[in-house]
Amino acid sequence: EVRLVESGGGLIQPGGTLRLSCAASGFSVNSNYMSWVRQAPGKGLEWVSVIYSGGSTYYADAVKGRFTISRDQSQNTLSLQMNSLSAEDTAIYYCARTDYSDYYFDYWGQGTLVTVSS
Amino acid sequence: SYVLPQPPSVSVAPGETARITCERNNIGLRGVHWYQQKPGQAPLLVIYFNSDRPSGVPERFSGSNSGNTATLTISRVEAGDEADYYCQVWDSRFAGVFGGGTRLTVL
Numbered sequence: 001e002v003r004l005v006e007s008g009g010g011l012i013q014p015g016g017t018l019r020l021s022c023a024a025s026g027f028s029v030n031s032n033y034m035s036w037v038r039q040a041p042g043k044g045l046e047w048v049s050v051i052y053s054g055g056s057t058y059y060a061d062a063v064k065g066r067f068t069i070s071r072d073q074s075q076n077t078l079s080l081q082m083n084s085l086s087a088e089d090t091a092i093y094y095c096a097r098t099d100y101s102d103y104y105f106d107y108w109g110q111g112t113l114v115t116v117s118s
Numbered sequence: 119s120y121v122l123p124q125p126p127s128v129s130v131a132p133g134e135t136a137r138i139t140c141e142r143n144n145i146g147l148r149g150v151h152w153y154q155q156k157p158g159q160a161p162l163l164v165i166y167f168n169s170d171r172p173s174g175v176p177e178r179f180s181g182s183n184s185g186n187t188a189t190l191t192i193s194r195v196e197a198g199d200e201a202d203y204y205c206q207v208w209d210s211r212f213a214g215v216f217g218g219g220t221r222l223t224v225l
Contacts, residue, residue, distance in 0.1 A: 060119060102167045
């Protein structure tokens with residue numbers, strides 16, 4: 001059974017850093033495309049970043065240069081390092097397995113809430 | 119980046135058909151995917167590549183995509199279908215792009 005479990009969210013001050021993790025089971029993170037998608041309170045879905053099975057990474061303009069997506073094959077986890085956080089980054093962050101052919105998100109975690117506030 | 123236009127809300131009575139649209143110039147040339155999100159839950163894929171349905175999704179959910187409009191159709195709507203629905207495409211420049219979301223209300 002495919003399962004994704006995010007962790008690492010919390011309350012952080014503006015300008016701070018946070019690292020989110022997503023533990024996967026039932027498939028290999030290393031062999032799949034994986035994405036982060038976020039949702040600000042009361043708002044719609046926003047794609048954040050993707051890592052391809054070959055290791056290439058891409059980011060939304062809103063986070064480029066501040067966020068870094070990575071994976072750990074030994075732990076079968078996906079991570080998102082978030083630096084220089086601002087109030088606009090406040091959201092639930094979901095990790096999602098991404099289909100490599102048609103780029104849809106077929107499995108999602110339950111999400112972890114990041115709140116940026118002083 | 120950009121957000122795909124969707125109607126903010128759609129209301130239907132139980133047993134009727136709900137249609138939710140997602141518009142973009144020449145969207146018919148892309149693969150469009152649809153997600154259902156109920157309050158407090160993660161999104162759930164209900165349609166991928168325009169009209170394919172993941173296992174476990176009822177046949178009442180169908181999709182189409184042509185020209186400038188993609189459509190999610192829910193037949194014989196039930197109270198349990200009440201949720202937010204999002205369309206999504208993959209853009210060569212902006213990568214993952216979502217629609218603004220449509221709140222489906224079952225009257």
